Each structure stands twice: as structure tokens, then as C-alpha cells.
Amino acid sequence: MDSRNSSRFAEKSNDIWNPTPSQTAQTTSSMKPLRLWYSVATPSDAEVKASFAVQDRLRRLRLASIILLLMLVILVSFIRLALLSKNPLLFPIIVAGIALCLFSIFLNRLGHVNTVGIISVITVNTAILLNLITSPSGHLSMDGFLTFDLLVFSxxxxxxxxxPSSVFFVAALNIACICVDVFLQAHAPDLEHLWRVESYTLLVRPIALQIVVAVVTFLWVxxxxxxxxxxxxxxxxxRLQYALAEQKRDLEFGIQQIQQALVEAANGNFSVRTPLAQENVLWTVASSLNTLxxxxxxxxQSEQELQRIRSEVLRLVTIAREAEVKRVPLRLMPSGTLLDPLLKNLSGRYLLQPSPGPDRPSRA
Known part of the structure; x- marks a missing residue:
């Protein structure tokens, strides 16, 4: 059952990651602004055949860039609210948050996604807690108590x-911050009344929320x-199966070419060659065979030349005997062999018997 679900998930993922041309064109046009932002806030894309760790790191970098962009937009939109707020520290907090967002975008561009994540968590928690601590009344009201729920964003x-396991550390940190703030900060009258009646319920609710969110998000991720x-x-x-299939096709093609070359060579055609490219796995074998x-x-060719020279020598001997008997000059035609200079030198000459000398008896 698990393998069946995995294959279905793989088919859906292939449909997502290998879209049709029309889907690719629509996605390219709709994702153009997002790709532009990725080119500004994230490193260059990973390779197509990159490992899972590299792809996961690129995914987190892109997600961080989107989160930082949303945080920057939200903080900028709160500037007017901070200027009109009765809390004098709200505006400096928002300005500091914008500065941290810009710095985090710079770090994200360099690829430090873990550092960006830590800064983002600290920024969100600090902004929420400072908003509670620096309230105009200085007391923790019921509305401020409900603000603890926003800590789940961290x-x-x-x-x-x-x-993923870091979510439990952040949840423990959030729970500690909630407990410290609840027990150390003075309570407003509305919260003080409920705290005396249902203190356990009030305290358990935000803590349980932190634990549930941490467990659920951890399991999901x-x-x-x-x-x-x-x-x-x-x-x-x-990919390995495809590579093996390609290698098998190359082997079959190479073996076929080598076999044809050997058959031609066995039939006496030594001018045949095996036309295999260097990418073929049998290229070294084909190269050695071509050299052979x-x-x-x-x-x-040397043997054929030697045979022609032998034939030409026999022909020359026959012509010389006839010329000697008939006492006519040698008439030798070029043969196209290495004997042509000799034939040219002997052509037109007579082959005469040596004259009888004093020491040689004349023939009767």
C-alpha cells in the first residue's frame, strides 16, 4: 500500500515538475515577478540533477525570501499606525524590524538560510513581547494575553x-516567555479578575496552543x-535506468559496427572503419580495431605491390630472353612499380653475347 501511494505521489510530482508546454508557458508568465524576486533575494538556481539536500536548501531559501518580503510589506504598512499609536516605542520597533528584514534579505542572498531563520524567529518574538511590555498602561490586559497566540508564527x-526539530526548541522558548511575562508583569483589572477565577485555564490555553502547533507542524513537515x-x-x-538503457543502446550499436567491420575485414576489405564517437563506451575498442x-x-598494399614486382620481374626476364634470341633492342613499357626507373634505363638497349677472348673458346 505504501509503495502504491508512493508511485501515485511520484506520478503527481512528475506532472507538477514536468508540465506540458502550455502549462510551462502559463507558469512562466505568471511566475515572472516571483522569479525576479528570487533573482534578487536568493542565490542562483541549483543544477537540474542536484542532490536532495541542495534542492531542499534552495527551497528554504526561496521560502525565506517570500516570508521576508511579506514581513517587510507588513512592517512598512504599520508605519502610519505606529506614528499614531500612543506607544512611543512602537515606531522604533517597526523601524528596527524593517532594518532586520533588509539585513536578512542580504544574508539570504548569500545563502545563509539558517541564520535568516534564527533572525526571523527572534524578530517576531521580540516584536510581540516588546509590544506587550511597552504598553501605555504598563499592565498585561486580556487583549495582551490573547496576543500570546501570535507567538505561533515564530x-x-x-x-x-x-x-524541523527546531520547532520544539522555539515552542519551549515561547512557553518560557509566556510564563515569565504572565507571572512578572502586572495584570490589568480585566485579566486580574479572570486570573483569580480561572488562572489554570488561562495559562494552559496558550501553552497548549504552542505545543499542538509544534507537534502538528513537525509531523507535517x-x-x-x-x-x-x-x-x-x-x-x-x-535516471539510472535511463542511463543504463542509453548505455545498452550504445553497446548494441558499437557491437554491431565492430561486427560489420570484422566481417568486411574477413572478406578482404581492410579499408573499412568503425565510425564510433568518443562518447560511446566501445570507442577505445573501435579505435584499436581501426588502427589494426x-x-x-x-x-x-605492400603485399600487392610485391606481387606486381614479382610479375614484372618475370615479364622482364621473358622479354630479355626474346630480345637476346632475336637480337633486337629491349622494348619495355612502364609498369607502375618500383622497377620503372630500371625499365626506363634498359629500354632500347641490346642484349649481346660476349665476344670470344683468348682465354674463352668460341662456341661452335
Missing amino acids: ELLAVSLLP RGALRAFKRVDRIEEVE LARLQRSN
Whole structure:
């Protein structure tokens, strides 16, 4: 059942990651502003065949760039509200947050996604807690108590930008901040009344929310990462199968070419060659075979030349005997062999018997 679900998930992922041309054109046009932002706030894209770790890091960098962009837009939109607020420290807090967002975008461009995640978590928690501590009344009201629920955003940032297990550390930090603020900061009358009646319920609710969000997000992200790893392994197996199929086709083609060359050479055609490219796995074998065929071709040509010279020598002997008997000059035609200079030198000459000398008896 698990393998069946994995194959279905892989098919859906392939449909998503390998869209049709029309889908690619629509996606390219709609994602153009986002790609422009990625080119500003993230490093260059990873390779197509990059490992899962590299792809996951690029995914977190892109997600961090989007989160930082949203945080920057929200903080800028709160500037007017901060100027009109009765809290004098709200405007400096927002300005500091904008500065940290810009600095985090710069770090994200350099690829420090873990540092960006830590800064983002600290920024969100600090902004929320400072807003509670620096309230005009200086007391923790019921509305401020409900603001503790916003601390779950730091958990979402942690589980998205940092290793998934870090969400439990952030949840523990949030719970500690809630407890410290509740027990140390003075309570407003509305919260003080409820605190005396239902203190346990009031305190458990934000703590339980932090724990539930941490557990659920951790399980969800871990399951998603495992699913992506399974898909990555399936794609890796498919790439290996494709590479093996390509190698098999190259081997079959190379063996066929070498076999044809050997058959031609066995039939006496030593001019044949195996036209294999260097990318073929049998290229070294084909190159050695071509060298052997070239040497056999030169040897065959030398043997044919020697046969022609032998035939020409026999013809020259026959012509010389006839010329000697008939006492006519030698009439020798070029043969196209190495004997042509000799034939040219002997052509037109007579072959005469030596005259009898005093020491040689004359023939009767």
C-alpha cells in the first residue's frame, strides 16, 4: 500500500515538475515577478540533477525570501499606525524590524538560510513581547494575553526555515516567555479578575496552543520531507535506468559496427572503419580495431605491390630472353612499380653475347 501511494505521489510530482508546454508557458508568465524576486533575494538556481539536500536548501531559501518580503510589506504598512499609536516605542520597533528584514534579505542572498531563520524567529518574538511590555498602561490586559497566540508564527518560521526539530526548541522558548511575562508583569483589572477565577485555564490555553502547533507542524513537515525524499529516490532510479538503457543502446550499436567491420575485414576489405564517437563506451575498442585495420591495409598494399614486382620481374626476364634470341633492342613499357626507373634505363638497349677472348673458346 505504501509503495502504491508512493508511485501515485511520484506520478503527481512528475506532472507538477514536468508540465506540458502550455502549462510551462502559463507558469512562466505568471511566475515572472516571483522569479525576479528570487533573482534578487536568493542565490542562483541549483543544477537540474542536484542532490536532495541542495534542492531542499534552495527551497528554504526561496521560502525565506517570500516570508521576508511579506514581513517587510507588513512592517512598512504599520508605519502610519505606529506614528499614531500612543506607544512611543512602537515606531522604533517597526523601524528596527524593517532594518532586520533588509539585513536578512542580504544574508539570504548569500545563502545563509539558517541564520535568516534564527533572525526571523527572534524578530517576531521580540516584536510581540516588546509590544506587550511597552504598553501605555504598563499592565498585561486580556487583549495582551490573547496576543500570546501570535507567538505561533515564530514556530511556523522555525519549522519552515530551520531543521524541523527546531520547532520544539522555539515552542519551549515561547512557553518560557509566556510564563515569565504572565507571572512578572502586572495584570490589568480585566485579566486580574479572570486570573483569580480561572488562572489554570488561562495559562494552559496558550501553552497548549504552542505545543499542538509544534507537534502538528513537525509531523507535517517531516512527512512532506520523507515524501520528497522518496520521490527523489524514484527519480534517481529512473535516471539510472535511463542511463543504463542509453548505455545498452550504445553497446548494441558499437557491437554491431565492430561486427560489420570484422566481417568486411574477413572478406578482404581492410579499408573499412568503425565510425564510433568518443562518447560511446566501445570507442577505445573501435579505435584499436581501426588502427589494426589500417596496419592490415598497409600490409595488404605492400603485399600487392610485391606481387606486381614479382610479375614484372618475370615479364622482364621473358622479354630479355626474346630480345637476346632475336637480337633486337629491349622494348619495355612502364609498369607502375618500383622497377620503372630500371625499365626506363634498359629500354632500347641490346642484349649481346660476349665476344670470344683468348682465354674463352668460341662456341661452335
